[in-house]
Amino acid sequence: MVNPPTIKEIAKKLNISISTVSRALHDHERINIMTRIRVQKLAREMDYEPNQKAIFFQKKRTFTIGVILPDLSEFYFSTAISAIEDISTQHKYSVLLGQSHDSEEREKHLVESIMHQRIDGLIISIAKNTRNYDHLIQLKRHGVPIVFFDRVPAIPDIHYVACNVETGTVQAVNFLLARGHRSIGMINGPESLYSCRQRKEGYLKGIGSQRLKYEPELVTATDLSRESTEQAMARLLSLKRKPTAVLCFNDNVTLDAIEYSRKMKLKINKDISFISFSNQALIRYAAFPPIATIEQYPYEQAQQATELLLDLLDKREQTESNSFKKISLESRLAIHPQPK
Amino acid sequence: MVNPPTIKEIAKKLNISISTVSRALHDHERINIMTRIRVQKLAREMDYEPNQKAIFFQKKRTFTIGVILPDLSEFYFSTAISAIEDISTQHKYSVLLGQSHDSEEREKHLVESIMHQRIDGLIISIAKNTRNYDHLIQLKRHGVPIVFFDRVPAIPDIHYVACNVETGTVQAVNFLLARGHRSIGMINGPESLYSCRQRKEGYLKGIGSQRLKYEPELVTATDLSRESTEQAMARLLSLKRKPTAVLCFNDNVTLDAIEYSRKMKLKINKDISFISFSNQALIRYAAFPPIATIEQYPYEQAQQATELLLDLLDKREQTESNSFKKISLESRLAIHPQPK
DNA sequence: CTGTTAGCGCGTTCAA
DNA sequence: TTGAACGCGCTAACAG
Numbered sequence: 001m002v003n004p005p006t007i008k009e010i011a012k013k014l015n016i017s018i019s020t021v022s023r024a025l026h027d028h029e030r031i032n033i034m035t036r037i038r039v040q041k042l043a044r045e046m047d048y049e050p051n052q053k054a055i056f057f058q059k060k061r062t063f064t065i066g067v068i069l070p071d072l073s074e075f076y077f078s079t080a081i082s083a084i085e086d087i088s089t090q091h092k093y094s095v096l097l098g099q100s101h102d103s104e105e106r107e108k109h110l111v112e113s114i115m116h117q118r119i120d121g122l123i124i125s126i127a128k129n130t131r132n133y134d135h136l137i138q139l140k141r142h143g144v145p146i147v148f149f150d151r152v153p154a155i156p157d158i159h160y161v162a163c164n165v166e167t168g169t170v171q172a173v174n175f176l177l178a179r180g181h182r183s184i185g186m187i188n189g190p191e192s193l194y195s196c197r198q199r200k201e202g203y204l205k206g207i208g209s210q211r212l213k214y215e216p217e218l219v220t221a222t223d224l225s226r227e228s229t230e231q232a233m234a235r236l237l238s239l240k241r242k243p244t245a246v247l248c249f250n251d252n253v254t255l256d257a258i259e260y261s262r263k264m265k266l267k268i269n270k271d272i273s274f275i276s277f278s279n280q281a282l283i284r285y286a287a288f289p290p291i292a293t294i295e296q297y298p299y300e301q302a303q304q305a306t307e308l309l310l311d312l313l314d315k316r317e318q319t320e321s322n323s324f325k326k327i328s329l330e331s332r333l334a335i336h337p338q339p340k
Numbered sequence: 341m342v343n344p345p346t347i348k349e350i351a352k353k354l355n356i357s358i359s360t361v362s363r364a365l366h367d368h369e370r371i372n373i374m375t376r377i378r379v380q381k382l383a384r385e386m387d388y389e390p391n392q393k394a395i396f397f398q399k400k401r402t403f404t405i406g407v408i409l410p411d412l413s414e415f416y417f418s419t420a421i422s423a424i425e426d427i428s429t430q431h432k433y434s435v436l437l438g439q440s441h442d443s444e445e446r447e448k449h450l451v452e453s454i455m456h457q458r459i460d461g462l463i464i465s466i467a468k469n470t471r472n473y474d475h476l477i478q479l480k481r482h483g484v485p486i487v488f489f490d491r492v493p494a495i496p497d498i499h500y501v502a503c504n505v506e507t508g509t510v511q512a513v514n515f516l517l518a519r520g521h522r523s524i525g526m527i528n529g530p531e532s533l534y535s536c537r538q539r540k541e542g543y544l545k546g547i548g549s550q551r552l553k554y555e556p557e558l559v560t561a562t563d564l565s566r567e568s569t570e571q572a573m574a575r576l577l578s579l580k581r582k583p584t585a586v587l588c589f590n591d592n593v594t595l596d597a598i599e600y601s602r603k604m605k606l607k608i609n610k611d612i613s614f615i616s617f618s619n620q621a622l623i624r625y626a627a628f629p630p631i632a633t634i635e636q637y638p639y640e641q642a643q644q645a646t647e648l649l650l651d652l653l654d655k656r657e658q659t660e661s662n663s664f665k666k667i668s669l670e671s672r673l674a675i676h677p678q679p680k
Numbered sequence: 681c682t683g684t685t686a687g688c689g690c691g692t693t694c695a696a
Numbered sequence: 697t698t699g700a701a702c703g704c705g706c707t708a709a710c711a712g
Binding site for chain 2 (some may be wrong): 681682683684685687688689
């Protein structure tokens with residue numbers, strides 16, 4: 001095992017200067033065609049490969065983007081990272097990975113360590129309870145473009161790609177109303193997430209469109225843990241006017257809520273129906289699936305986020321543009337065929 | 341947006357030499373406590389962060405490992421990457437990511453581009469039809485340690501971590517035999533995968549242990565698509581001696597096979613039972629879950645692979661050891677509580 | 681305790 | 697058409 005060959009060695013063997021070698025390797029215009037060929041031939045023979053580390057170092061670019069997601073083993077995010085990797089590779093960028101496990105501290109740590117690596121840009125889906133964005137603002141100050149993905153913080157002047165779940169939520173409420181439901185509950189997620197506000201907004205619009213009165217106690221929240229979801233569900237079921245349908249933050253929350261309801265001896269899709277967000281493939285096999293799902297298209301979202309970021313990186317030198325791209329995909333209600 | 345500060349600037353402001361700054365920042369023993377403090381204070385004020393690119397460049401190490409998996413959106417691999425990221429981060433290593441989408445060409449390309457980045461080591465689960473290992477051998481020649489994970493090629497002198505599914509398969513067959521099943525079917529996966537041979541091997545051993553005759557037509561295969569699985573299942577059901585239990589390649593295949601059987605009016609767990617490999621979390625919510633699962637512990641496997649690789653990296657300089665670690669985790673049968 | 685110097689591999693002036 | 701020299705930011709060997 002020897003050290004990889006360098007242009008220096010090539011230069012020595014050929015008795016020419018390092019810079020000539022460098023130029024020959026880059027097919028420089030004004031290099032004698034013969035020396036060019038000789039250099040390239042020897043380079044091939046020696047298995048020469050340019051040392052990217054050295055190039056990155058002196059070019060001040062790494063052609064690497066950082067990606068920080070809460071949890072890579074979750075369906076939604078693993079689909080996203082799959083898309084991000086696909087697009088990045090297409091554009092000859094590499095992907096440096098980190099998962100925050102929904103901890104603000106870890107997230108901060110990751111951002112810092114990733115920043116020290118001098119990545120060119122960052123795609124991030126923030127931890128569910130991140131409140132302090134200093135670490136991200138600092139990154140921006142260092143000139144590293146950030147694209148927020150899916151979980152977008154409520155701060156101004158940022159690029160983001162997210163799915164507007166409001167539309168889908170309105171559709172879902174209308175769907176339920178059309179089926180005769182008059183008391184519709186909601187188990188929302190952490191308030192800090194922008195998408196949760198959209199869910200709420202969509203819920204209000206849907207309810208309002210039929211001139212129904214908004215009952216605040218019909219809207220609860222979970223921190224996504226099973227216990228918290230069960231508590232939320234318990235709260236809904238303890239109301240005088242129990243909901244006959246419930247919108248749940250995501251698939252897992254939905255399945256937990258359904259299981260809890262069954263434990264409480266409710267008949268699913270009879271006493272109570274559910275609509276979920278997100279749509280994991282496996283949900284079609286569930287014993288008691290939700291009647292519909294608000295789809296969020298994680299692959300497409302992540303794809304757009306990556307394209308946006310790469311675009312920003314391309315344009316960076318040219319203009320210090322101050323326009324912030326806000327890409328909003330529309331969610332859509334997907335109605336599931338019900339098993340008899 | 342300015343360029344990040346360097347030790348050079350710190351040195352100038354303090355009228356001391358660059359190396360003094362460097363040493364002070366590293367808490368070097370023989371540096372005056374006062375200068376040390378002054379330097380560190382100024383560094384903090386200036387938001388100084390060492391430029392890892394420069395450090396990597398001169399240290400000839402990147403503290404980055406490459407990870408190449410077939411498809412990050414698959415449960416098995418997303419769990420794996422989650423583990424790899426966790427362990428790497430703990431050890432202050434970064435993760436550079438790539439997915440081969442089971443294409444040999446892409447895999448080769450990824451290995452090369454990742455190699456040029458001068459990663460310190462590689463964890464790879466090879467594409468299901470990779471036949472040529474030159475790209476990997478080249479990496480090894482460059483002194484980059486490789487740990488194969490889960491999908492291990494049949495070449496000598498390699499490190500690997502894999503799960504021996506044979507054990508679990510034997511257990512599964514025995515479990516079924518003990519419950520009185522005498523005709524046991526199998527829907528295996530692509531033959532090129534080593535683990536599929538283990539499944540077959542385990543099946544044969546299990547059957548043989550009870551002196552049952554091996555009926556070749558009871559063992560079919562799927563290319564993992566739903567259609568192919570349905571065809572395989574149809575073949576099994578068309579046999580004169582229909583199987584009363586079937587082992588399926590993984591969870592998705594199992595669920596598809598179950599659904600198909602239901603369409604054929606079979607009663608699950610009565611007319612026919614299933615055992616699955618892998619064990620996704622969501623399976624607990626399935627309407628007709630398999631009676632048992634052969635667990636493969638992707639998290640633990642990936643964890644061990646990462647620890648092995650990092651260990652190799654630590655020891656690298658010391659000894660050019662020629663011993664190859666082959667870690668084989670045992671799969672285990674997990675029996676599911678059945679809903680009434 | 682501190683400064684000087686060299687060098688990691690490469691691209692890029694500036695000269696020739 | 698080529699070469700010499702410099703610098704990217706940092707560490708480390710050597711010299712005080």
